[in-house]
Amino acid sequence: MRGAGVYLVLGLAVLVGAALSLTVTRSGLPLMHDLWDLWDTDPESAGLILWQLRVPRMLLAILIGGALGISGAALQGLLRNPLAEPGITGASAGAAFCAILAFYFGFADDFPLALPLAGIAGALIAVTLLYVAAGRGAPTLTLILAGVAISAIAGALSSLALNLAPSPYAAIEIVFWSLGSLTDRSMTHVLLAAPFIVVGAAMILTAGRGLDALTLGEEAAEAMGAHLTRTRFLVVVGTGLAVGASVSVSGVIGFIGLVAPHLLRPFLGHRPAALLPASFLGGAALLLFADAIARYLSPGPELKIGVVTALVGAPFFLWAVFASRRDA
Amino acid sequence: MTVWGAVFGIVPSLAADAPRRVASINLCTDELALLLAKPGQLVSVSALAHDPVESAYSALARDIPENRGTAEEIIPLRADLILAGTYTTRTTVGLLKEMGWNVLEIAPAADLDGSKTVIRQVAAALGTPERAEAIISELDKRIATASRRIAAVGAPQKAVLFRPGEGIAGVASMQGSLLEALGIGNIAGIYGVREWAEMPLEEFVQLKPDLIVSATAAYGASIHAEFARHPAFVGSKVPRIDYPAVLTRCGSPSMADAAELIADGIVALHGSAAR
Structure with missing residues (x-):
């Protein structure tokens, strides 16, 4: 059974990534101590760093990487297009815009849940728009253009928020936040995002059979008795919950949702039901490794994780576009 | 927690x-x-x-x-x-x-x-x-002295304080409050600019200020620096005094250093005009 082998490798990758996430320390900063050295000289501080900083960071990398991976696989299945992804479809940009509103116009201070709820609302609006504009097996070009348009709208609104920011300092903070980062998040962030990500991922998983049927085309799927309305609802709402909650905690981290299913398809085939759980694990492993590598490589200023995934993911996207042209 | x-x-x-x-x-x-x-x-x-x-x-x-x-x-x-x-x-x-x-x-x-x-x-x-009180009284004293030196040669009444690329400092800004403390009239007051406003060069040329004070950042290459090199900015006949932007960025006691640089500049301009 080749599926079992793939899951074994993915599970190992997540474990190794988690171990790296807990142990890798940023280099090149005079005050930054290696965690193991610190354990000898100042075990209390080392304990705080491990439990209050590294553990939430690791959990968020797993949850957010997983959410992005499974959402990418689900969107690719629903839109029957291997180039769909939360970032490219505008879901992340929509979530980021609404989270910025919640942050900088004060709702997040009065009511902590406002942040994930705003992110989810933004992602839901974007995914719904995309589905209306380019759903049901539209050509690749339409999908990408619709995603570009939705991202552009969300980007324009975010720029408006930047433009109207109460001070230059707030503007700089918005820019840095939107680059995407997992640094110095706490258990509160984990607790805020985890329920939405878990529920969203579960909704997407239950859509697996419907997505499998959909690979044969809508009419064939309906003839087989698949409830397409239900499948669409599960994927759109599940993606909105998972991506919205992720982005509201970490900022925009792109391309994980594109890369994870692509890497797994050669091993697991094209059935969405098989790809969905594997893409969760794959996305989690990718983000754990990306975060550990970014931390290890950071010169002076922090290398933002969203910048790292974009630097690797965007060329991958270009390659995927060429590959899909060749196949067509 | x-x-x-x-x-x-x-x-x-x-x-x-x-x-x-x-x-x-x-x-x-x-x-x-x-x-x-x-x-x-x-x-x-x-x-x-x-x-x-x-x-x-x-x-x-x-x-x-x-x-x-x-x-x-x-x-x-x-x-x-x-x-x-x-x-x-x-x-x-x-x-x-x-x-x-x-x-x-x-x-x-x-x-x-x-x-x-x-x-x-x-x-x-x-x-x-006690350190705060000593620092604040020193700051007040130095600004008062600078202000007297400026008043002695006649304080400019239509000055504009530029933060190149960011626009002009309004009357209620850190830099604007320094001009006020020095008895210098700020053109931003006439235009109702309280904090800061972007000032297109076109508008700046029409404003006809009697003094440009420019808080200049010493970055390597920057869009701000390009602005400060524009012929309309450099070539205007209006006298100009530069001081390092870092002196007034946070409103630290280094404000007094900026005040003295501005006073030195105005006194020097007066001397060259009288000659």
């Missing part, structure tokens, strides 16, 4: 005595802490504090380890007071407070009066209020 701090017993309790170990993770609190702290009290400042382009007091920071504003650097310092800004490193500040560390968030001062309030606020937290 001080669970872990309480378990390990290392998060210092909020004591009434002066803090012994202070860390700062914001440029403007760095500047004040460098001036106000007792020797050995300040254990870390932000990386920007070491950069002479960004900080007015980089020389004082030389021997103090720098941080990049992350919790992993701050926790092992066991600081009993952490100074932060209200706009920067928000997630780190949130986390440190959640863990029970004593974080004092200092809002950036809006104008000269506000900066005195902030100086007193930081000094009170450091347990050095």
Whole structure:
């Protein structure tokens, strides 16, 4: 059974990534101590760093990487297009815009849940728009253009928020936040995002059979008795919950949702039901490794994780576009 | 949520005595802490504090380890007071407070009066209020002297204070309040600019100010620098005085240095005009 082998490798990758996430320390900063050295000289501080900083960071990398991976696989299945992804479809940009509103116009201070709820609302609006504009097996070009348009709208609104920011300092903070980062998040962030990500991922998983049927085309799927309305609802709402909650905690981290299913398809085939759980694990492993590598490589200023995934993911996207042209 | 701090017993309790170990993770609190702290009290400042382009007091920071504003650097310092800004490193500040560390968030001062309030606020937290009073009376004295020197040669009444690329300083801004303290008329008042406004070069040319004061940043290459090189800006016949932007960025006591540079400039311009 080749599926079992793939899951074994993915599970190992997540474990190794988690171990790296807990142990890798940023280099090149005079005050930054290696965690193991610190354990000898100042075990209390080392304990705080491990439990209050590294553990939430690791959990968020797993949850957010997983959410992005499974959402990418689900969107690719629903839109029957291997180039769909939360970032490219505008879901992340929509979530980021609404989270910025919640942050900088004060709702997040009065009511902590406002942040994930705003992110989810933004992602839901974007995914719904995309589905209306380019759903049901539209050509690749339409999908990408619709995603570009939705991202552009969300980007324009975010720029408006930047433009109207109460001070230059707030503007700089918005820019840095939107680059995407997992640094110095706490258990509160984990607790805020985890329920939405878990529920969203579960909704997407239950859509697996419907997505499998959909690979044969809508009419064939309906003839087989698949409830397409239900499948669409599960994927759109599940993606909105998972991506919205992720982005509201970490900022925009792109391309994980594109890369994870692509890497797994050669091993697991094209059935969405098989790809969905594997893409969760794959996305989690990718983000754990990306975060550990970014931390290890950071010169002076922090290398933002969203910048790292974009630097690797965007060329991958270009390659995927060429590959899909060749196949067509 | 001080669970872990309480378990390990290392998060210092909020004591009434002066803090012994202070860390700062914001440029403007760095500047004040460098001036106000007792020797050995300040254990870390932000990386920007070491950069002479960004900080007015980089020389004082030389021997103090720098941080990049992350919790992993701050926790092992066991600081009993952490100074932060209200706009920067928000997630780190949130986390440190959640863990029970004593974080004092200092809002950036809006104008000269506000900066005195902030100086007193930081000094009170450091347990050095007498230093604040000495610094503030010195600041007042130097600005008053500069103002008298300017008045003696006739203060400009239609000055514009430029932050190149950012626009003009309004009457209620840090730089605008300095002009006011020096008795210099600010053209921004006529145009109803309170904080700051973007000033297209076209409009600037039509404004016909009698003095340009330019807070100039010494970055390597920047869009701001390009603006300052524009012929309309450089070639206008209006006399111009430059001072390093870093002197008035935070509203630190280095405001007095800016005041003296502006006074020197006006006195020199008057001398050359009289000749």
